[in-house]
Amino acid sequence: MITVHNISKSYGTLQALHDISFEVKEGEIFGIIGPDGAGKTSLFRILTTLLTPDQGHASVAGLDVVKDYKKLRQIVGYMPGRFSLYQDLTVEENLDFFASVFGTSIREHYDLIAPIYRQIEPFNKRRAGALSGGMKQKLALCCALIHKPEVLFLDEPGTGVDPVSRKEFWEMLADLKRQGLTMLVSTPYMDEAELCDRVALIQKGKIMSIDTPQGIMSAFKNPLLAARSDNMYQLIKDLRTMDGVADCYAFGEFAHVKMNKDGTGIQASEEAVRHFLQEKQHHNIEVKPAAATVEDCFIELMKN
Amino acid sequence: MATVIQTDRLTRTFGAFTAVDAITFDVQTGEIFGFLGANGAGKTTALKMLTGLLSPSAGSATVAGFDVWKHPDQVKKRIGYMSQKFSLYEDLTVRENIRLYGGIYGLKMADIKSKTQVLLQKLELEAEAGKLVGSLPLGWKQKLAFSVALLHEPRIVFLDEPTSGVDPLTRRQFWELIYEAAAQGVTLMITTHYMDEAEYCDRVSIMVDGRIEALDTPRALKQQYGTDNMDEVFRRLAR
Numbered sequence: 163m164i165t166v167h168n169i170s171k172s173y174g175t176l177q178a179l180h181d182i183s184f185e186v187k188e189g190e191i192f193g194i195i196g197p198d199g200a201g202k203t204s205l206f207r208i209l210t211t212l213l214t215p216d217q218g219h220a221s222v223a224g225l226d227v228v229k230d231y232k233k234l235r236q237i238v239g240y241m242p243g244r245f246s247l248y249q250d251l252t253v254e255e256n257l258d259f260f261a262s263v264f265g266t267s268i269r270e271h272y273d274l275i276a277p278i279y280r281q282i283e284p285f286n287k288r289r290a291g292a293l294s295g296g297m298k299q300k301l302a303l304c305c306a307l308i309h310k311p312e313v314l315f316l317d318e319p320g321t322g323v324d325p326v327s328r329k330e331f332w333e334m335l336a337d338l339k340r341q342g343l344t345m346l347v348s349t350p351y352m353d354e355a356e357l358c359d360r361v362a363l364i365q366k367g368k369i370m371s372i373d374t375p376q377g378i379m380s381a382f383k384n385p386l387l388a389a390r391s392d393n394m395y396q397l398i399k400d401l402r403t404m405d406g407v408a409d410c411y412a413f414g415e416f417a418h419v420k421m422n423k424d425g426t427g428i429q430a431s432e433e434a435v436r437h438f439l440q441e442k443q444h445h446n447i448e449v450k451p452a453a454a455t456v457e458d459c460f461i462e463l464m465k466n
Numbered sequence: 467m468a469t470v471i472q473t474d475r476l477t478r479t480f481g482a483f484t485a486v487d488a489i490t491f492d493v494q495t496g497e498i499f500g501f502l503g504a505n506g507a508g509k510t511t512a513l514k515m516l517t518g519l520l521s522p523s524a525g526s527a528t529v530a531g532f533d534v535w536k537h538p539d540q541v542k543k544r545i546g547y548m549s550q551k552f553s554l555y556e557d558l559t560v561r562e563n564i565r566l567y568g569g570i571y572g573l574k575m576a577d578i579k580s581k582t583q584v585l586l587q588k589l590e591l592e593a594e595a596g597k598l599v600g601s602l603p604l605g606w607k608q609k610l611a612f613s614v615a616l617l618h619e620p621r622i623v624f625l626d627e628p629t630s631g632v633d634p635l636t637r638r639q640f641w642e643l644i645y646e647a648a649a650q651g652v653t654l655m656i657t658t659h660y661m662d663e664a665e666y667c668d669r670v671s672i673m674v675d676g677r678i679e680a681l682d683t684p685r686a687l688k689q690q691y692g693t694d695n696m697d698e699v700f701r702r703l704a705r
Contacts, residue, residue, distance in 0.1 A: 175644075196633070197604065197605070197631060197632055197633030197634075197636075198604045198631035198632070199603055199604050200633075217594055242479045262674075294505060294506045295505035296504075296505060296506075296507065314534060318631075321630065321631060322505075322627070322659070323505060323659070324503070324504040324700075325659060325661055325697055325701065325704075326504050326700065326701055326704045327504065327505060328705050329701065350630075350632075353635060355645075365633065378528055394645070394666070395642070395645035395646070395648075395649060399644070411638045412638050412641055412642075412662075412666055413662065414661075414662040414665040414695070414696075415665040415684065415685070457634045460634050461634050461635050464633065465635070466632075
């Protein structure tokens with residue numbers, strides 16, 4: 163449904179995108195995962211025909227992003243990262259406006275937006291600028307869906323949004339997927355990768371890896387432990403000096419301890435780390451095997 | 467440990483709307499205190515009162531020994547502040563930003579010079595000192611902004627979503643700077659939407675509709691709600 167071949171884009175001396183290639187299948191939720199400045203927005207702007215690439219080519223639903231830009235705009239929905247609706251128009255006026263731009267009406271494809279729109283309908287007469295963050299997001303999604311697009315582009319829909327609203331938003335995307343919509347979603351939140359069918363990990367304009375979330379996680383080959391004690395800062399500093407430890411960083415309540423691939427079994431490593439922490443006078447020590455997350459993998463890829 | 471922030475039924479209303487509803491809590495010296503809540507729960511309004519930018523409608527708060535309502539200027543001298551939205555001037559160089567903030571906080575020129583050197587070395591930014599801040603990667607900017615917020619040796623630093631959008635590696639380096647500051651006795655009050663970061667705090671409070679609905683160590687909160695992660699605690703309270 164989306165094909166990207168060797169896309170590059172520079173702004174002056176800054177190379178925003180470097181030789182990007184990937185494909186998104188029909189009905190997939192494909193995630194572009196990376197921090198601010200990785201090139202996510204440039205990529206989205208190219209695929210929605212708002213920016214032309216310096217090199218390479220891309221197509222969406224068989225339409226070229228440069229040559230067929232007019233037709234393409236009719237069949238894609240785009241929810242930009244920054245809230246881009248009219249703040250002085252009401253919820254209903256915004257929706258009406260976007261519907262009329264696409265030559266349709268709120269009623270025509272009401273089924274698609276209904277589950278989302280019902281949540282903001284009580285605030286129909288409120289100006290968009292006066293909505294809370296979560297409600298703005300829902301309105302923006304409705305506006306992007308009003309013409310029943312074939313492909314939906316969502317650029318960082320979760321940024322600055324609290325975890326509860328983010329979760330609700332992903333539930334809405336899962337509903338849309340059930341209706342067959344293809345979606346490209348970007349996010350700096352690594353935990354959201356697991357909600358996608360496949361993801362591309364992107365950093366400094368380059369794709370580091372493309373796979374299913376499971377595939378990304380299973381590529382992490384080092385033995386991994388989780389460790390904690392009463393003094394986490396000291397624990398991290400101590401473990402970095404330990405023989406056999408490749409890396410150590412904070413990971414929620416525990417620190418993740420990446421061991422060298424030297425054939426030491428996970429149990430032996432666990433014992434060694436526990437013993438080391440006891441010698442370093444740590445209290446309330448807990449050490450256990452851990453499963454690598456997408457974030458562990460991202461850190462490893464960044465360091466390579 | 468000494469109490470460095472203390473609030474007593476601190477309240478702020480806007481017309482008929484109560485943004486902060488009689489919150490009472492305290493923060494100890496050297497503590498990393500996570501100030502959590504959904505969008506619109508009242509965190510920003512509370513932070514504005516604690517930093518002397520907004521006066522309370524009722525109740526009181528003492529920050530670094532001064533009443534925020536009676537002596538907001540004394541409070542401002544003793545705190546540092548950084549946020550994701552605004553921290554440094556993008557069209558000034560790294561060195562110029564440090565000098566500007568040093569000057570604003572009334573440091574002597576000689577102090578600014580020596581502190582600049584130490585800071586650049588620590589952040590490994592010596593080669594970048596003459597570059598415009600706008601040209602630095604976000605993660606570097608945030609680390610620099612935090613160090614600049616510490617320049618005048620404040621007793622408390624308020625951090626408003628400092629790591630939003632920062633890559634996972636730099637996010638951790640940022641937290642190590644926070645740990646280090648706390649180990650030196652600086653008190654940190656921080657808001658974040660990353661629930662793994664809530665775990666790095668000594669204690670966290672969770673605001674819902676203007677009130678503090680929960681306040682404890684992450685461990686105790688998880689126990690109380692019978693779950694192994696803060697995400698779930700947050701969801702139960704905020705939904």
